[in-house]
Amino acid sequence: xxxxxxxxxxxxxxxxxLSRAELQAAEAVGSLMExxxxxxxxGRIWTVLFLSERPLAAPELCERLQISTGLLSMSLAELRRxxxxxxxxxxxxxxxxxEAETHVWRLVRRVLAERERRAVEGALAVVESALAELRGAIxxxxxxxxxxxxxxxxxxxxxxxxxxxxxxLSLLKALIDGSRADVSPLRALxxxxxxxx
Amino acid sequence: xxxxxxxxxxxxxxxxxLSRAELQAAEAVGSLMExxxxxxxxGRIWTVLFLSERPLAAPELCERLQISTGLLSMSLAELRRxxxxxxxxxxxxxxxxxEAETHVWRLVRRVLAERERRAVEGALAVVESALAELRGAIxxxxxxxxxxxxxxxxxxxxxxxxxxxxxxLSLLKALIDGSRADVSPLRALxxxxxxxx
DNA sequence: ATATCCCTTCAACGAACGTTGAAACAAGCG
DNA sequence: CGCTTGTTTCAACGTTCGTTGAAGGGATAT
Numbered sequence: 001x002x003x004x005x006x007x008x009x010x011x012x013x014x015x016x017x018l019s020r021a022e023l024q025a026a027e028a029v030g031s032l033m034e035x036x037x038x039x040x041x042x043g044r045i046w047t048v049l050f051l052s053e054r055p056l057a058a059p060e061l062c063e064r065l066q067i068s069t070g071l072l073s074m075s076l077a078e079l080r081r082x083x084x085x086x087x088x089x090x091x092x093x094x095x096x097x098x099e100a101e102t103h104v105w106r107l108v109r110r111v112l113a114e115r116e117r118r119a120v121e122g123a124l125a126v127v128e129s130a131l132a133e134l135r136g137a138i139x140x141x142x143x144x145x146x147x148x149x150x151x152x153x154x155x156x157x158x159x160x161x162x163x164x165x166x167x168x169l170s171l172l173k174a175l176i177d178g179s180r181a182d183v184s185p186l187r188a189l190x191x192x193x194x195x196x197x
Numbered sequence: 198x199x200x201x202x203x204x205x206x207x208x209x210x211x212x213x214x215l216s217r218a219e220l221q222a223a224e225a226v227g228s229l230m231e232x233x234x235x236x237x238x239x240g241r242i243w244t245v246l247f248l249s250e251r252p253l254a255a256p257e258l259c260e261r262l263q264i265s266t267g268l269l270s271m272s273l274a275e276l277r278r279x280x281x282x283x284x285x286x287x288x289x290x291x292x293x294x295x296e297a298e299t300h301v302w303r304l305v306r307r308v309l310a311e312r313e314r315r316a317v318e319g320a321l322a323v324v325e326s327a328l329a330e331l332r333g334a335i336x337x338x339x340x341x342x343x344x345x346x347x348x349x350x351x352x353x354x355x356x357x358x359x360x361x362x363x364x365x366l367s368l369l370k371a372l373i374d375g376s377r378a379d380v381s382p383l384r385a386l387x388x389x390x391x392x393x394x
Numbered sequence: 395a396t397a398t399c400c401c402t403t404c405a406a407c408g409a410a411c412g413t414t415g416a417a418a419c420a421a422g423c424g
Numbered sequence: 425c426g427c428t429t430g431t432t433t434c435a436a437c438g439t440t441c442g443t444t445g446a447a448g449g450g451a452t453a454t
Contacts, residue, residue, distance in 0.1 A: 014344045017334035021327035028323035035316050051351050068414050104361055119232050126225035130218040137214035147211045154248050164301055265444050
Protein backbone atom coordinates (compact mmCIF):
# COMPACT_ATOMS: atom_id res chain seq x y z
CA UNK A 1 0.00 0.00 0.00
CA UNK A 2 1.08 3.57 -0.60
CA UNK A 3 2.93 5.42 2.14
CA UNK A 4 -0.02 7.55 3.23
CA UNK A 5 -2.58 4.82 2.91
CA UNK A 6 -2.87 4.19 6.61
CA UNK A 7 -3.53 7.81 7.48
CA UNK A 8 -5.84 8.14 4.51
CA UNK A 9 -7.87 5.13 5.55
CA UNK A 10 -8.56 6.76 8.85
CA UNK A 11 -9.64 9.87 7.01
CA UNK A 12 -7.22 12.06 8.94
CA UNK A 13 -5.20 15.02 7.79
CA UNK A 14 -1.41 14.88 7.95
CA UNK A 15 -1.32 17.19 10.97
CA UNK A 16 -3.37 14.66 12.92
CA UNK A 17 -0.86 11.97 12.04
CA LEU A 18 1.85 14.12 13.54
CA SER A 19 0.23 14.33 16.92
CA ARG A 20 -0.96 10.76 16.79
CA ALA A 21 2.61 9.61 16.27
CA GLU A 22 3.64 11.85 19.14
CA LEU A 23 1.09 10.39 21.50
CA GLN A 24 1.81 6.84 20.46
CA ALA A 25 5.47 7.29 21.27
CA ALA A 26 4.66 9.10 24.50
CA GLU A 27 2.47 6.24 25.55
CA ALA A 28 5.15 3.69 24.71
CA VAL A 29 7.79 5.49 26.73
CA GLY A 30 5.29 6.08 29.51
CA SER A 31 4.58 2.37 29.77
CA LEU A 32 8.26 1.57 29.91
CA MET A 33 8.81 4.13 32.64
CA GLU A 34 5.92 2.66 34.55
CA UNK A 35 7.41 -0.80 34.32
CA UNK A 36 10.64 0.57 35.73
CA UNK A 37 8.90 2.10 38.70
CA UNK A 38 8.42 5.70 37.64
CA UNK A 39 5.24 7.55 37.03
CA UNK A 40 3.89 7.11 33.61
CA UNK A 41 3.39 10.85 33.11
CA UNK A 42 7.10 11.46 33.50
CA GLY A 43 7.75 9.39 30.41
CA ARG A 44 4.90 10.94 28.48
CA ILE A 45 5.99 14.50 29.19
CA TRP A 46 9.63 13.85 28.44
CA THR A 47 8.73 12.22 25.13
CA VAL A 48 6.60 15.14 23.96
CA LEU A 49 9.45 17.51 24.75
CA PHE A 50 11.94 15.19 23.11
CA LEU A 51 9.86 15.17 19.92
CA SER A 52 9.50 18.92 19.82
CA GLU A 53 11.88 21.16 17.91
CA ARG A 54 11.36 24.12 20.20
CA PRO A 55 10.88 24.26 23.97
CA LEU A 56 7.24 24.04 25.04
CA ALA A 57 5.35 25.92 27.73
CA ALA A 58 2.98 24.47 30.29
CA PRO A 59 -0.38 25.12 28.59
CA GLU A 60 0.71 23.40 25.42
CA LEU A 61 1.91 20.35 27.30
CA CYS A 62 -1.31 20.18 29.29
CA GLU A 63 -3.37 20.29 26.16
CA ARG A 64 -1.38 17.72 24.23
CA LEU A 65 -1.23 15.27 27.11
CA GLN A 66 -4.66 16.03 28.55
CA ILE A 67 -3.50 16.54 32.10
CA SER A 68 -4.09 19.28 34.63
CA THR A 69 -1.69 22.12 35.30
CA GLY A 70 -1.17 20.85 38.81
CA LEU A 71 -0.06 17.43 37.70
CA LEU A 72 2.14 18.91 35.01
CA SER A 73 3.86 21.18 37.49
CA MET A 74 4.59 18.34 39.89
CA SER A 75 5.78 16.05 37.13
CA LEU A 76 8.04 18.69 35.65
CA ALA A 77 9.52 19.33 39.07
CA GLU A 78 10.38 15.66 39.36
CA LEU A 79 11.76 15.49 35.86
CA ARG A 80 13.98 18.43 36.68
CA ARG A 81 15.10 16.82 39.88
CA UNK A 82 16.25 13.87 37.78
CA UNK A 83 17.94 16.30 35.40
CA UNK A 84 15.86 14.92 32.57
CA UNK A 85 14.14 18.14 31.59
CA UNK A 86 15.45 21.68 31.89
CA UNK A 87 13.78 25.06 31.78
CA UNK A 88 14.40 27.50 28.95
CA UNK A 89 13.30 31.07 28.51
CA UNK A 90 11.90 32.07 25.17
CA UNK A 91 12.40 35.77 24.25
CA UNK A 92 9.12 37.72 24.25
CA UNK A 93 7.21 35.15 26.33
CA UNK A 94 6.81 35.41 30.06
CA UNK A 95 5.93 31.75 30.42
CA UNK A 96 8.64 29.33 31.30
CA UNK A 97 9.39 26.81 28.60
CA UNK A 98 10.84 23.35 28.90
CA GLU A 99 13.07 21.17 26.84
CA ALA A 100 14.14 17.57 27.10
CA GLU A 101 17.61 16.45 27.97
CA THR A 102 18.46 14.62 24.77
CA HIS A 103 21.53 12.72 25.95
CA VAL A 104 19.52 9.64 26.61
CA TRP A 105 22.31 7.46 27.85
CA ARG A 106 23.26 10.15 30.33
CA LEU A 107 19.72 9.96 31.69
CA VAL A 108 19.85 6.24 32.10
CA ARG A 109 23.20 6.51 33.81
CA ARG A 110 21.90 9.02 36.30
CA VAL A 111 18.98 6.82 37.21
CA LEU A 112 21.16 3.76 37.52
CA ALA A 113 23.59 5.64 39.68
CA GLU A 114 21.12 7.29 42.01
CA ARG A 115 18.37 4.76 42.30
CA GLU A 116 19.46 1.23 41.55
CA ARG A 117 22.89 1.62 43.03
CA ARG A 118 21.53 3.05 46.22
CA ALA A 119 19.00 0.25 46.48
CA VAL A 120 21.48 -2.53 45.95
CA GLU A 121 23.92 -0.96 48.38
CA GLY A 122 21.14 -0.79 50.93
CA ALA A 123 20.25 -4.43 50.43
CA LEU A 124 23.88 -5.44 50.74
CA ALA A 125 24.20 -3.56 54.01
CA VAL A 126 21.17 -5.36 55.43
CA VAL A 127 22.45 -8.74 54.33
CA GLU A 128 25.79 -8.04 55.94
CA SER A 129 24.10 -7.02 59.15
CA ALA A 130 22.15 -10.28 59.06
CA LEU A 131 25.43 -12.12 58.66
CA ALA A 132 26.78 -10.35 61.73
CA GLU A 133 23.67 -11.35 63.63
CA LEU A 134 24.29 -14.97 62.70
CA ARG A 135 27.92 -14.82 63.76
CA GLY A 136 26.62 -13.59 67.08
CA ALA A 137 24.15 -16.44 67.27
CA ILE A 138 26.89 -18.97 66.71
CA UNK A 139 29.07 -17.46 69.40
CA UNK A 140 26.18 -17.34 71.85
CA UNK A 141 24.92 -20.80 71.06
CA UNK A 142 27.88 -22.09 73.03
CA UNK A 143 27.91 -25.34 71.18
CA UNK A 144 24.26 -26.12 70.62
CA UNK A 145 24.72 -28.09 67.41
CA UNK A 146 21.24 -27.51 65.99
CA UNK A 147 21.61 -23.76 66.22
CA UNK A 148 25.15 -23.77 64.90
CA UNK A 149 24.26 -25.89 61.87
CA UNK A 150 21.32 -23.71 60.99
CA UNK A 151 23.31 -20.51 61.41
CA UNK A 152 26.11 -21.90 59.29
CA UNK A 153 23.74 -22.84 56.52
CA UNK A 154 22.07 -19.47 56.50
CA UNK A 155 25.42 -17.72 56.51
CA UNK A 156 26.42 -19.61 53.40
CA UNK A 157 23.25 -18.65 51.65
CA UNK A 158 23.45 -15.04 52.78
CA UNK A 159 27.01 -14.91 51.58
CA UNK A 160 25.74 -15.94 48.18
CA UNK A 161 23.21 -13.12 48.24
CA UNK A 162 25.89 -10.69 49.33
CA UNK A 163 28.12 -11.79 46.48
CA UNK A 164 25.31 -11.36 44.05
CA UNK A 165 24.82 -7.82 45.34
CA UNK A 166 28.52 -7.12 44.94
CA UNK A 167 28.58 -8.42 41.40
CA UNK A 168 25.49 -6.39 40.61
CA LEU A 169 27.12 -3.31 42.07
CA SER A 170 30.25 -3.72 40.02
CA LEU A 171 28.16 -4.25 36.92
CA LEU A 172 26.23 -1.08 37.71
CA LYS A 173 29.42 0.83 38.29
CA ALA A 174 30.76 -0.40 34.98
CA LEU A 175 27.63 0.82 33.27
CA ILE A 176 27.74 4.13 35.09
CA ASP A 177 31.37 4.75 34.32
CA GLY A 178 30.58 3.97 30.74
CA SER A 179 33.23 1.35 30.34
CA ARG A 180 32.64 -2.16 29.19
CA ALA A 181 30.54 -4.42 31.33
CA ASP A 182 31.18 -8.06 31.53
CA VAL A 183 28.52 -10.39 32.78
CA SER A 184 30.82 -13.35 33.09
CA PRO A 185 31.26 -12.79 36.84
CA LEU A 186 27.52 -13.22 37.16
CA ARG A 187 27.67 -16.42 35.19
CA ALA A 188 30.54 -17.71 37.26
CA LEU A 189 28.58 -17.00 40.40
CA UNK A 190 25.52 -18.66 39.00
CA UNK A 191 27.48 -21.74 38.13
CA UNK A 192 29.00 -21.82 41.57
CA UNK A 193 25.49 -21.76 42.97
CA UNK A 194 24.29 -24.54 40.69
CA UNK A 195 27.19 -26.77 41.54
CA UNK A 196 26.42 -26.65 45.21
CA UNK A 197 22.72 -27.44 45.17
CA UNK B 198 33.09 -5.93 70.58
CA UNK B 199 32.75 -9.68 70.87
CA UNK B 200 30.93 -11.57 68.16
CA UNK B 201 27.75 -12.13 70.11
CA UNK B 202 27.67 -8.71 71.67
CA UNK B 203 24.94 -7.35 69.47
CA UNK B 204 22.55 -10.19 70.14
CA UNK B 205 23.45 -10.12 73.81
CA UNK B 206 22.74 -6.43 74.10
CA UNK B 207 19.23 -7.03 72.85
CA UNK B 208 18.86 -9.74 75.43
CA UNK B 209 17.82 -12.34 72.87
CA UNK B 210 18.60 -16.00 72.64
CA UNK B 211 20.52 -17.34 69.65
CA UNK B 212 17.39 -18.88 68.15
CA UNK B 213 15.82 -15.43 67.98
CA UNK B 214 18.87 -14.17 66.14
CA LEU B 215 18.36 -16.84 63.55
CA SER B 216 14.88 -15.75 62.65
CA ARG B 217 15.76 -12.09 62.96
CA ALA B 218 18.50 -12.54 60.41
CA GLU B 219 16.04 -14.39 58.22
CA LEU B 220 13.46 -11.63 58.36
CA GLN B 221 16.04 -8.90 57.81
CA ALA B 222 17.23 -10.59 54.65
CA ALA B 223 13.65 -11.28 53.54
CA GLU B 224 12.83 -7.63 53.97
CA ALA B 225 15.88 -6.53 52.03
CA VAL B 226 15.10 -8.80 49.09
CA GLY B 227 11.44 -7.80 49.31
CA SER B 228 12.31 -4.14 48.98
CA LEU B 229 14.50 -4.81 45.99
CA MET B 230 11.77 -6.81 44.32
CA GLU B 231 9.35 -4.00 44.99
CA UNK B 232 11.68 -1.49 43.38
CA UNK B 233 11.82 -3.72 40.33
CA UNK B 234 8.08 -3.86 40.02
CA UNK B 235 7.23 -7.11 41.74
CA UNK B 236 5.23 -7.65 44.86
CA UNK B 237 7.25 -7.43 47.97
CA UNK B 238 5.88 -10.69 49.33
CA UNK B 239 7.34 -12.59 46.41
CA GLY B 240 10.81 -11.59 47.51
CA ARG B 241 10.10 -12.27 51.15
CA ILE B 242 8.75 -15.73 50.55
CA TRP B 243 11.53 -16.71 48.19
CA THR B 244 14.14 -15.54 50.67
CA VAL B 245 12.73 -17.56 53.54
CA LEU B 246 12.74 -20.65 51.35
CA PHE B 247 16.22 -19.84 50.11
CA LEU B 248 17.47 -19.65 53.68
CA SER B 249 15.88 -22.91 54.70
CA GLU B 250 17.69 -26.22 54.56
CA ARG B 251 14.54 -28.24 54.04
CA PRO B 252 11.41 -27.45 52.02
CA LEU B 253 8.75 -25.63 54.01
CA ALA B 254 4.98 -26.06 54.04
CA ALA B 255 2.37 -23.34 53.95
CA PRO B 256 1.58 -22.93 57.66
CA GLU B 257 5.22 -22.45 58.54
CA LEU B 258 5.65 -19.79 55.88
CA CYS B 259 2.50 -17.99 57.00
CA GLU B 260 3.69 -17.92 60.53
CA ARG B 261 7.21 -16.75 59.82
CA LEU B 262 6.10 -14.04 57.43
CA GLN B 263 2.89 -13.13 59.21
CA ILE B 264 0.66 -13.35 56.18
CA SER B 265 -2.65 -15.09 55.52
CA THR B 266 -2.95 -18.44 53.79
CA GLY B 267 -4.78 -16.80 50.92
CA LEU B 268 -2.00 -14.36 50.20
CA LEU B 269 0.59 -17.08 50.53
CA SER B 270 -1.22 -19.29 48.07
CA MET B 271 -1.47 -16.53 45.48
CA SER B 272 2.11 -15.48 45.93
CA LEU B 273 3.39 -19.03 45.66
CA ALA B 274 1.37 -19.51 42.49
CA GLU B 275 3.08 -16.48 40.99
CA LEU B 276 6.50 -17.57 42.17
CA ARG B 277 5.93 -20.91 40.52
CA ARG B 278 4.80 -19.26 37.32
CA UNK B 279 8.15 -17.48 37.28
CA UNK B 280 9.84 -20.79 37.99
CA UNK B 281 11.39 -19.29 41.10
CA UNK B 282 9.91 -21.72 43.59
CA UNK B 283 8.99 -25.32 43.09
CA UNK B 284 6.86 -27.76 44.99
CA UNK B 285 8.31 -30.75 46.80
CA UNK B 286 6.63 -33.62 48.55
CA UNK B 287 7.93 -34.63 51.92
CA UNK B 288 7.49 -38.34 52.78
CA UNK B 289 4.97 -38.75 55.62
CA UNK B 290 3.32 -35.35 55.24
CA UNK B 291 0.22 -34.72 53.19
CA UNK B 292 0.92 -31.02 52.96
CA UNK B 293 2.70 -29.70 49.92
CA UNK B 294 6.13 -28.28 50.63
CA UNK B 295 8.08 -25.66 48.74
CA GLU B 296 11.68 -24.97 47.98
CA ALA B 297 13.47 -22.08 46.35
CA GLU B 298 15.17 -22.23 43.01
CA THR B 299 18.73 -21.53 44.11
CA HIS B 300 20.26 -20.77 40.73
CA VAL B 301 19.88 -17.08 41.23
CA TRP B 302 21.32 -15.94 37.95
CA ARG B 303 18.92 -18.26 36.15
CA LEU B 304 16.07 -16.48 37.89
CA VAL B 305 17.29 -13.08 36.85
CA ARG B 306 17.72 -14.28 33.31
CA ARG B 307 14.20 -15.60 33.14
CA VAL B 308 12.77 -12.32 34.35
CA LEU B 309 14.90 -10.31 31.97
CA ALA B 310 13.87 -12.54 29.11
CA GLU B 311 10.18 -12.65 29.79
CA ARG B 312 9.42 -9.25 31.18
CA GLU B 313 11.94 -6.62 30.19
CA ARG B 314 12.52 -8.04 26.75
CA ARG B 315 8.83 -8.22 26.01
CA ALA B 316 8.35 -4.65 27.21
CA VAL B 317 11.18 -3.21 25.16
CA GLU B 318 10.06 -5.13 22.10
CA GLY B 319 6.57 -3.73 22.56
CA ALA B 320 7.88 -0.19 22.87
CA LEU B 321 10.00 -0.64 19.77
CA ALA B 322 6.99 -1.86 17.82
CA VAL B 323 4.97 1.20 18.82
CA VAL B 324 7.81 3.55 17.92
CA GLU B 325 8.12 1.90 14.54
CA SER B 326 4.43 2.22 13.95
CA ALA B 327 4.69 5.91 14.84
CA LEU B 328 7.47 6.21 12.28
CA ALA B 329 5.21 4.67 9.68
CA GLU B 330 2.50 7.12 10.59
CA LEU B 331 4.92 9.98 10.01
CA ARG B 332 6.02 8.60 6.67
CA GLY B 333 2.35 8.63 5.75
CA ALA B 334 1.99 12.20 6.94
CA ILE B 335 4.86 13.31 4.76
CA UNK B 336 3.41 11.60 1.73
CA UNK B 337 -0.01 13.09 2.36
CA UNK B 338 1.24 16.54 3.13
CA UNK B 339 1.80 16.93 -0.60
CA UNK B 340 4.47 19.46 -0.12
CA UNK B 341 3.28 21.51 2.84
CA UNK B 342 6.70 22.48 4.15
CA UNK B 343 5.70 23.06 7.77
CA UNK B 344 4.25 19.59 8.10
CA UNK B 345 7.13 17.98 6.27
CA UNK B 346 9.76 19.66 8.42
CA UNK B 347 7.99 18.69 11.61
CA UNK B 348 7.51 15.12 10.50
CA UNK B 349 11.15 14.87 9.46
CA UNK B 350 12.32 16.12 12.83
CA UNK B 351 10.12 13.73 14.73
CA UNK B 352 11.23 10.88 12.56
CA UNK B 353 14.85 11.59 13.42
CA UNK B 354 14.08 11.64 17.10
CA UNK B 355 11.93 8.54 16.94
CA UNK B 356 14.70 6.81 15.05
CA UNK B 357 16.98 7.61 17.99
CA UNK B 358 14.47 6.08 20.37
CA UNK B 359 14.16 3.03 18.16
CA UNK B 360 17.92 2.63 18.09
CA UNK B 361 18.07 2.91 21.84
CA UNK B 362 15.48 0.15 22.06
CA UNK B 363 17.50 -1.99 19.69
CA UNK B 364 20.68 -1.49 21.64
CA UNK B 365 18.83 -2.27 24.84
CA LEU B 366 17.44 -5.43 23.30
CA SER B 367 20.83 -6.63 22.19
CA LEU B 368 22.21 -5.92 25.64
CA LEU B 369 19.36 -7.87 27.16
CA LYS B 370 19.92 -10.72 24.77
CA ALA B 371 23.59 -10.74 25.63
CA LEU B 372 22.72 -10.95 29.32
CA ILE B 373 20.15 -13.64 28.68
CA ASP B 374 22.47 -15.73 26.57
CA GLY B 375 25.04 -15.34 29.28
CA SER B 376 27.74 -14.04 27.02
CA ARG B 377 29.62 -10.83 27.50
CA ALA B 378 27.73 -7.60 27.26
CA ASP B 379 29.35 -4.51 25.98
CA VAL B 380 27.84 -1.16 26.75
CA SER B 381 29.97 0.69 24.24
CA PRO B 382 27.16 0.70 21.67
CA LEU B 383 25.09 2.59 24.20
CA ARG B 384 27.89 5.07 24.69
CA ALA B 385 28.35 5.51 20.98
CA LEU B 386 24.67 6.20 20.61
CA UNK B 387 24.73 8.60 23.50
CA UNK B 388 27.62 10.48 21.98
CA UNK B 389 25.85 10.63 18.64
CA UNK B 390 22.94 12.20 20.44
CA UNK B 391 25.10 14.71 22.28
CA UNK B 392 26.84 15.85 19.15
CA UNK B 393 23.60 16.78 17.54
CA UNK B 394 22.04 18.85 20.27
C1' DA C 395 -20.40 -41.91 51.91
C1' DT C 396 -18.80 -38.76 55.28
C1' DA C 397 -15.33 -36.44 57.45
C1' DT C 398 -10.95 -34.25 57.56
C1' DC C 399 -7.39 -31.71 55.84
C1' DC C 400 -5.32 -28.60 52.72
C1' DC C 401 -5.27 -25.58 48.92
C1' DT C 402 -7.31 -22.17 45.98
C1' DT C 403 -10.50 -18.57 44.77
C1' DC C 404 -12.85 -14.44 45.56
C1' DA C 405 -15.69 -10.59 47.47
C1' DA C 406 -14.80 -6.96 50.46
C1' DC C 407 -11.94 -3.89 53.01
C1' DG C 408 -8.17 -0.56 53.66
C1' DA C 409 -4.07 1.73 52.39
C1' DA C 410 -1.50 3.92 48.92
C1' DC C 411 -1.27 6.30 44.78
C1' DG C 412 -2.25 9.44 40.91
C1' DT C 413 -4.98 13.19 39.57
C1' DT C 414 -7.75 17.20 39.81
C1' DG C 415 -9.23 21.97 40.72
C1' DA C 416 -8.90 25.64 43.44
C1' DA C 417 -6.45 28.49 46.42
C1' DA C 418 -2.06 30.54 47.60
C1' DC C 419 1.88 32.47 45.74
C1' DA C 420 5.23 34.99 42.76
C1' DA C 421 6.48 38.09 39.20
C1' DG C 422 6.13 41.54 35.87
C1' DC C 423 3.22 45.60 34.22
C1' DG C 424 0.01 49.65 34.02
C1' DC D 425 0.26 49.89 44.40
C1' DG D 426 -3.35 46.82 42.38
C1' DC D 427 -4.08 43.89 38.13
C1' DT D 428 -2.78 40.33 35.17
C1' DT D 429 -0.41 36.25 34.11
C1' DG D 430 1.96 32.18 35.22
C1' DT D 431 3.42 28.67 38.63
C1' DT D 432 3.30 25.82 42.80
C1' DT D 433 1.07 23.70 46.61
C1' DC D 434 -2.42 21.01 48.66
C1' DA D 435 -6.77 19.01 50.37
C1' DA D 436 -10.14 16.07 48.43
C1' DC D 437 -11.46 12.59 45.24
C1' DG D 438 -11.43 8.35 42.66
C1' DT D 439 -8.85 4.50 41.34
C1' DT D 440 -5.81 0.87 41.86
C1' DC D 441 -3.43 -2.49 44.56
C1' DG D 442 -2.38 -5.63 48.34
C1' DT D 443 -4.38 -8.24 51.87
C1' DT D 444 -7.62 -10.74 54.56
C1' DG D 445 -11.03 -14.18 55.93
C1' DA D 446 -14.35 -17.10 54.59
C1' DA D 447 -16.48 -20.03 51.30
C1' DG D 448 -15.67 -23.56 47.76
C1' DG D 449 -13.24 -27.55 45.77
C1' DG D 450 -10.32 -31.77 45.82
C1' DA D 451 -7.93 -35.03 47.70
C1' DT D 452 -7.23 -38.84 51.10
C1' DA D 453 -8.45 -41.55 54.93
C1' DT D 454 -12.24 -43.78 57.77
